[in-house]
Amino acid sequence: MATSTERFARIVYKNWPSNVFNPLTRVINKRMWRWTSGVTLKPTAKILVEFDPWLGPEKTISCRNTVRMFANQKARKTNPKCEITTKIKNDRSEPIINIEYTDGERLIFKSAHLHELEIMERYMKKCAEKDPEIKLPL
Amino acid sequence: MATLTRISSAATAVRVVCPTLDHMVTQVRYRKTINTRSKKHISVIKAKLLAVTKWKAPQDTRMTMAERCGLREERMQETVVQENPLRDLMAKEARHVLETSGMVAVLHISDFSGPDRRVFCAKLKESDITVRFWSNSVAGLAVQDTPYSTLTTLMVGMNMYAHSLNPQVAPLLKVLKVTPQVSLLGGLVDGLLMSKADMEHYAQLPSMEQCHGEVVSVLSAGVSQTSQLLQNPLQQLSRNLQQISSSA
Numbered sequence: 481m482a483t484s485t486e487r488f489a490r491i492v493y494k495n496w497p498s499n500v501f502n503p504l505t506r507v508i509n510k511r512m513w514r515w516t517s518g519v520t521l522k523p524t525a526k527i528l529v530e531f532d533p534w535l536g537p538e539k540t541i542s543c544r545n546t547v548r549m550f551a552n553q554k555a556r557k558t559n560p561k562c563e564i565t566t567k568i569k570n571d572r573s574e575p576i577i578n579i580e581y582t583d584g585e586r587l588i589f590k591s592a593h594l595h596e597l598e599i600m601e602r603y604m605k606k607c608a609e610k611d612p613e614i615k616l617p618l
Numbered sequence: 619m620a621t622l623t624r625i626s627s628a629a630t631a632v633r634v635v636c637p638t639l640d641h642m643v644t645q646v647r648y649r650k651t652i653n654t655r656s657k658k659h660i661s662v663i664k665a666k667l668l669a670v671t672k673w674k675a676p677q678d679t680r681m682t683m684a685e686r687c688g689l690r691e692e693r694m695q696e697t698v699v700q701e702n703p704l705r706d707l708m709a710k711e712a713r714h715v716l717e718t719s720g721m722v723a724v725l726h727i728s729d730f731s732g733p734d735r736r737v738f739c740a741k742l743k744e745s746d747i748t749v750r751f752w753s754n755s756v757a758g759l760a761v762q763d764t765p766y767s768t769l770t771t772l773m774v775g776m777n778m779y780a781h782s783l784n785p786q787v788a789p790l791l792k793v794l795k796v797t798p799q800v801s802l803l804g805g806l807v808d809g810l811l812m813s814k815a816d817m818e819h820y821a822q823l824p825s826m827e828q829c830h831g832e833v834v835s836v837l838s839a840g841v842s843q844t845s846q847l848l849q850n851p852l853q854q855l856s857r858n859l860q861q862i863s864s865s866a
Contacts, residue, residue, distance in 0.1 A: 533726070533803040534813055537774040544726065544775035551728035551799065566726070566801045570815040 515600045519549055521559040523610040525582045530567040531575035543575035545596040546589075579603065581610060705756055712752050712760035712779075716806070719781040721747075723790060723805035723817070724772045730799045738797050745789035747782040768811060772803050780805075788821040 521527075527550055531543045549555065551564050577589040577599065587606060589599050608614045660668070716722055730738075739749045752760070754773040761769045778800070780790060785807045794802055804813045807820060823829075 533724075533772050537771055541774045547726075548728045548776060553729055556729075565798070566728075568726075568801055568803060568814050570813050 515549075515597060515604070517554070518604070518615070519552065519555040519558075519600065520604075520607060520611075520614055521550065521555055521562040522614070523581050523583075523607050524559065524562050524579055526578075526580040527562065527564045528567065528578040528580075529565070529575070530569055530573075530578070532569045532572055534570070535572050535575070539592040540575055542594055542596045542599065543577060543591045546577060546591065546599050549596065549600060581606075583610070705759065708752065708756045709759035712750075712757060713764070715750070715779075715781055716760060716764065716766070719783055721780075721782050721785040721787065721790075721805065721807045723780045723787075723807075724769070724803045725749075725778045725780060725794075726801045726803050727776050727778050728799060730778075734797070734799065738793065738800065741793045741796075742780060742790065745782070745786050745793075746784070747780050747786055747790055749778055749780050751778050766806055766811060769806070777803075785820075787817050791818065791821055 529543060529547050531540050533540055547564070547566055556562070556564075574590055574592045577591055579587040579589075581587070587603065589602075591599060604614070604616055608616055742749055754775075754777065757773050757777070757779070758770050761767055761773075787807060791802070794800060802814050802817065804811070805817060806812070807817060812820065824832075
């Protein structure tokens with residue numbers, strides 16, 4: 481599993497068509513599929529995602545994709561009590577993902593320069609520490 | 619042209635054949651020691667021959683690793699857009715909608731399907747707002763050469779587009795309050811690009827007729843005041859005369 485963003489470098493809207501037809505997306509999507517199928521919200525109580533959509537597509541893309549992965553029906557079924565809220569700001573500030581676990585522990589992601597796979601990897605590792613039943617996808 | 623010199627002694631004379639003169643004339647070196655150490659000037663013909671037959675190293679067409687890695691980024695940036703007539707058709711339709719509708723709102727959705735989506739669409743239909751889905755590539759193509767090309771900053775992730783002929787921002791916000799799965803990112807209202815906060819402010823503004831009435835009342839306030847001031851002394855005079863006549 482990659483830990484650096486260089487492996488997931490993507491060109492988003494520097495030249496508009498190239499991000500849409502980026503050859504790296506196929507590689508990324510395969511890995512994403514494995515991680516999205518195993519997402520659990522069991523140890524989490526709240527997820528608050530704040531972003532400013534007018535800040536730029538490069539900085540907001542990972543935050544928006546993580547929201548999609550968390551708010552998936554499969555993920556929501558694992559813990560229906562978990563509150564997922566999106567807050568849209570208008571002050572050109574960086575996107576933040578605030579995760580609050582049931583123990584009271586908080587995990588804050590400043591996702592401007594992070595890829596969604598890195599966020600999911602870190603989040604799932606923390607969940608696995610809290611709940612030993614959770615298995616990480618290989 | 620070399621000339622034959624007097625040969626003093628046969629031992630010292632050295633006959634040298636001069637090739638430029640077709641071996642007809644010979645140059646005779648008559649000095650004691652023959653100078654072979656200092657460099658002789660190369661003739662023009664010899665110099666030309668050497669230049670033509672000089673060895674040139676073969677060109678190394680192999681690419682360095684750095685160049686190869688650098689090329690990959692350039693190739694990624696120069697990806698050719700493949701022709702897709704269906705995508706072009708959808709983009710044309712989207713552009714028509716963008717140009718003809720008074721309001722186009724961009725909504726962010728996360729796993730919104732089934733009965734929730736149908737109820738949401740039905741509620742908006744009551745206020746003549748249509749909800750459409752276009753992929754980011756299609757929407758980007760539609761917006762590319764228009765003055766609203768800044769909308770491409772919102773075209774990342776899963777988006778839905780709510781459009782209506784007249785700007786119906788207040789009903790849209792009312793319905794969005796009840797659906798937490800959908801959030802408003804921004805949009806195009808009355809030819810102006812707006813963020814969420816701008817659209818909320820726009821919804822609180824009074825209607826056009828109300829604004830017109832307010833402007834008219836402000837403009838006519840000055841005129842009515844001056845006419846009142848002018849008529850006041852006459853009215854006072856008439857009242858006073860009436861009082862006098864009644865008392866009399």
